[in-house]
Amino acid sequence: MIELERLGKRYGATLAVEDLSLEVARGELLVLLGGSGSGKTTTLKMVNRLIEPSTGCVRIAGRDTRELAPHALRRGIGYSFQQVGLFPHLSVARNVAITPQLLGWSAQRIAARVDELLNLVELEPSAFRERRPGQLSGGEQQRVGLARALAAEPEVVLLDEPFGALDPLTRDRLQRWFGALRRRLGLTVIFVTHDMVEALALGDRIAVLNRGCLAQVGTPTELLNAPADAYVAELMATPRRQAAVVDRFLAAAARASEA
Amino acid sequence: MAEQLRLLPGYLTAHLQLTLSALLLAVAIAVPLGIAVARRRRLETPLLGLAGVVQTIPGLALLAIMVPALAMLGQLTQRTLGLELRSIGFLPALIALTLYALLPILRNTVVGIGGVDPALVEAARGVGMTESDVLRRVTLPLAMPVIVAGLRTAAVWVVGTATLSTPVGATSLGNFIFSGLQTRNYAAVGVGCAAAAGLALLLDQLIRTLEAGLRDRRRSQVASALLLLAGLCAWAALGFAAPAARSSSREIVIGAKTFTEQYVLSELLAARIAEETGLPTRTLPSLGSTVAFDALRAGQIDVYVDYSGTVWATLMRRAQLPENRTRVLDEVAGFLSAEHGIQVAAALGFENSYALGMRADHARRLGVARISQLAAHAPRLEIGGDYEFFQRPEWKTLQRVYGLAFAAERSMDSSLMYQAVAQGEVDVITAFSTDGRIAAQDIKLLEDDRGAIPPYDAIVMVGARVAREQPEAVAALAGLAGTIDAERMRRMNLAVDQGGRAPAEVAREFLAGLVR
Numbered sequence: 001m002i003e004l005e006r007l008g009k010r011y012g013a014t015l016a017v018e019d020l021s022l023e024v025a026r027g028e029l030l031v032l033l034g035g036s037g038s039g040k041t042t043t044l045k046m047v048n049r050l051i052e053p054s055t056g057c058v059r060i061a062g063r064d065t066r067e068l069a070p071h072a073l074r075r076g077i078g079y080s081f082q083q084v085g086l087f088p089h090l091s092v093a094r095n096v097a098i099t100p101q102l103l104g105w106s107a108q109r110i111a112a113r114v115d116e117l118l119n120l121v122e123l124e125p126s127a128f129r130e131r132r133p134g135q136l137s138g139g140e141q142q143r144v145g146l147a148r149a150l151a152a153e154p155e156v157v158l159l160d161e162p163f164g165a166l167d168p169l170t171r172d173r174l175q176r177w178f179g180a181l182r183r184r185l186g187l188t189v190i191f192v193t194h195d196m197v198e199a200l201a202l203g204d205r206i207a208v209l210n211r212g213c214l215a216q217v218g219t220p221t222e223l224l225n226a227p228a229d230a231y232v233a234e235l236m237a238t239p240r241r242q243a244a245v246v247d248r249f250l251a252a253a254a255r256a257s258e259a
Numbered sequence: 260m261a262e263q264l265r266l267l268p269g270y271l272t273a274h275l276q277l278t279l280s281a282l283l284l285a286v287a288i289a290v291p292l293g294i295a296v297a298r299r300r301r302l303e304t305p306l307l308g309l310a311g312v313v314q315t316i317p318g319l320a321l322l323a324i325m326v327p328a329l330a331m332l333g334q335l336t337q338r339t340l341g342l343e344l345r346s347i348g349f350l351p352a353l354i355a356l357t358l359y360a361l362l363p364i365l366r367n368t369v370v371g372i373g374g375v376d377p378a379l380v381e382a383a384r385g386v387g388m389t390e391s392d393v394l395r396r397v398t399l400p401l402a403m404p405v406i407v408a409g410l411r412t413a414a415v416w417v418v419g420t421a422t423l424s425t426p427v428g429a430t431s432l433g434n435f436i437f438s439g440l441q442t443r444n445y446a447a448v449g450v451g452c453a454a455a456a457g458l459a460l461l462l463d464q465l466i467r468t469l470e471a472g473l474r475d476r477r478r479s480q481v482a483s484a485l486l487l488l489a490g491l492c493a494w495a496a497l498g499f500a501a502p503a504a505r506s507s508s509r510e511i512v513i514g515a516k517t518f519t520e521q522y523v524l525s526e527l528l529a530a531r532i533a534e535e536t537g538l539p540t541r542t543l544p545s546l547g548s549t550v551a552f553d554a555l556r557a558g559q560i561d562v563y564v565d566y567s568g569t570v571w572a573t574l575m576r577r578a579q580l581p582e583n584r585t586r587v588l589d590e591v592a593g594f595l596s597a598e599h600g601i602q603v604a605a606a607l608g609f610e611n612s613y614a615l616g617m618r619a620d621h622a623r624r625l626g627v628a629r630i631s632q633l634a635a636h637a638p639r640l641e642i643g644g645d646y647e648f649f650q651r652p653e654w655k656t657l658q659r660v661y662g663l664a665f666a667a668e669r670s671m672d673s674s675l676m677y678q679a680v681a682q683g684e685v686d687v688i689t690a691f692s693t694d695g696r697i698a699a700q701d702i703k704l705l706e707d708d709r710g711a712i713p714p715y716d717a718i719v720m721v722g723a724r725v726a727r728e729q730p731e732a733v734a735a736l737a738g739l740a741g742t743i744d745a746e747r748m749r750r751m752n753l754a755v756d757q758g759g760r761a762p763a764e765v766a767r768e769f770l771a772g773l774v775r
Contacts, residue, residue, distance in 0.1 A: 089401055
């Protein structure tokens with residue numbers, strides 16, 4: 001569905017992304033994983049041309065993205081931003097309705113779609129439709145951001161740390177909810193995160209980026225069992241160490257309750 | 260007071276027209292310009308700098324510059340496009356006020372747009388907006404409260420500065436203030452100030468309401484503020500339509516400079532033409548001194564009174580004086596006709612010359628009766644003069660001929676000079692010899708014993724168009740030759756300055772007493 005071919009981005013003398021080739025199958029969720037400055041957000045923005053690649057190309061459903069005007073391309077791709085980026089001067093409903101409006105949907109169809117999406121992201125339409133983004137909690141804003149990304153019924157969705165700024169409980173709940181949702185809708189997703197556990201929980205496959213280069217791509221199991229280099233191995237060791245800490249406490253708690 | 264209130268609707272409408280036109284024009288220029296340069300540092304800094312420089316030019320100076328600038332531009336457009344530009348009146352005031360209003364709107368547009376979170380702009384692109392969608396749906400709405408705040412600043416400035424557009428010939432509430440100050444009619448000054456302040460407060464309040472409504476996203480508040488502003492615009496626009504319909508046949512326009520005698524004479528000439536010929540006339544008071552001459556030459560006024568010595572010294576640049584008054588008159592008339600196509604219809608019969616005056620008791624104490632006796636005392640004395648005197652060639656000649664060097668030269672409004680010398684604020688003034696306050700304030704005029712000051716015969720000057728096309732008007736004016744002596748003029752001036760009479764009324768009385 002999405003092909004990145006020898007993609008590169010250069011800013012002056014620095015290379016943000018270098019010679020990156022990846023494929024995402026229809027209905028697959030690919031996680032782009034890496035530390036800050038690894039080039040994962042740059043890569044994501046090159047897919048919908050918010051950043052124009054210096055070299056290489058992107059094809060979606062076999063078609064080079066440069067064949068379309070940038071705005072036309074983006075209307076067909078859902079995008080959720082790291083900073084959410086809801087428009088503060090528009091109500092929740094009008095934020096969600098933006099892309100359908102740009103596509104010229106009828107008012108009736110838009111209204112129905114907005115309610116459908118608010119229900120989908122578990123925000124009661126009658127309570128939330130007319131609110132302003134400033135009146136929402138962080139979790140509610142993230143969900144409206146997702147609803148906006150999905151509004152025009154895209155097949156391809158790009159998500160940049162969509163659960164980044166949430167407390168652990170909300171984050172866990174939204175992750176599980178989204179995992180189920182994207183399977184139900186059959187979405188093709190590229191998902192950027194720097195959180196190992198999130199990557200393992202959500203990704204069909206994970207692509208690890210290190211300083212703009214692809215270090216390894218594979219299923220979570222492949223990455224855990226056969227890391228390609230020391231960086232991937234070190235990255236995969238962190239959830240193991242965290243799990244060991246948790247296991248030790250769980251075992252101690254179990255012994256205490258037996259005694 | 261009733262007279263002032265009768266004038267109020269007309270002046271207020273004119274003021275509103277000037278103000279709103281300048282603001283709308285400034286918005287139409289500054290907002291697109293601000294959008295174009297926002298986020299482009301290399302353009303933004305010099306452009307805001309330039310607008311800032313315009314802002315530092317005093318309002319009165321900016322208005323004054325527009326007159327010669329437009330006259331030059333007008334010559335160019337007339338030659339190349341056949342388009343005539345009016346260098347006095349509404350146009351120069353409009354341009355100057357628009358320039359004045361640009362900066363706050365431009366600055367706030369740039370700041371407002373620059374203040375929109377770049378992440379929101381990227382989000383707008385990300386959801387599929389074109390660049391113009393981004394501007395229309397996101398950037399401008401978010402920057403709007405800041406832009407409107409700039410408009411509010413501009414509105415208050417422009418309402419105030421517009422009162423200064425009277426000397427360039429644009430009608431405004433400033434007409435109350437300028438003519439009131441000249442004719443010591445403080446009711447007029449008060450009405451003008453109160454109306455200008457009220458208008459400024461009203462606009463400020465309306466735009467503040469709009470701004471707050473935009474910021475808090477209260478749609479009904481925004482709508483009602485816009486509705487009231489639109490109402491003001493409609494009122495001003497109706498005012499434009501009315502005179503346009505009326506003045507289809509051309510009126511003869513009689514100009515006046517900014518002092519009492521000129522107001523009286525302009526009314527007198529207008530009434531005389533109307534009485535004798537039935538032609539429509541209109542007076543345009545409170546023109547700056549050189550503005551009046553330029554306006555006559557350019558055909559924007561048709562008639563005004565100037566003084567032979569002024570033409571001699573400032574236009575002909577002659578320093579040497581011929582032996583007598585008549586000789587000066589003849590040469591001046593010849594010069595005006597040959598160089599500018601202006602006809603001198605009549606010499607009214609009196610001179611209004613510059614004369615150095617002192618309080619009578621002060622002059623007596625110093626033993627000064629002639630200017631030559633003043634030179635020895637001058638280094639310990641201060642001299643007060645009208646705005647232009649110390650720039651005029653006559654002053655250079657006086658200083659040279661008598662060796663005068665005063666301790667200080669102070670410019671002030673000509674109507675305040677007499678009071679200033681009477682109260683000892685200054686020791687000597689450059690009085691107008693026909694001013695009634697010379698006698699009333701017991702001021703002694705010093706004799707020009709070396710003949711440095713030229714004669715200043717009051718002459719009625721008629722522009723080329725009227726001279727050519729309306730000889731009956733010229734004949735009516737010619738009939739006034741020699742009818743006003745200095746004493747008569749002094750009494751008419753005093754009737755306005757101290758008697759509180761209206762210039763038009765004094766003029767009518769004079770004409771009624773004139774033997775046909």
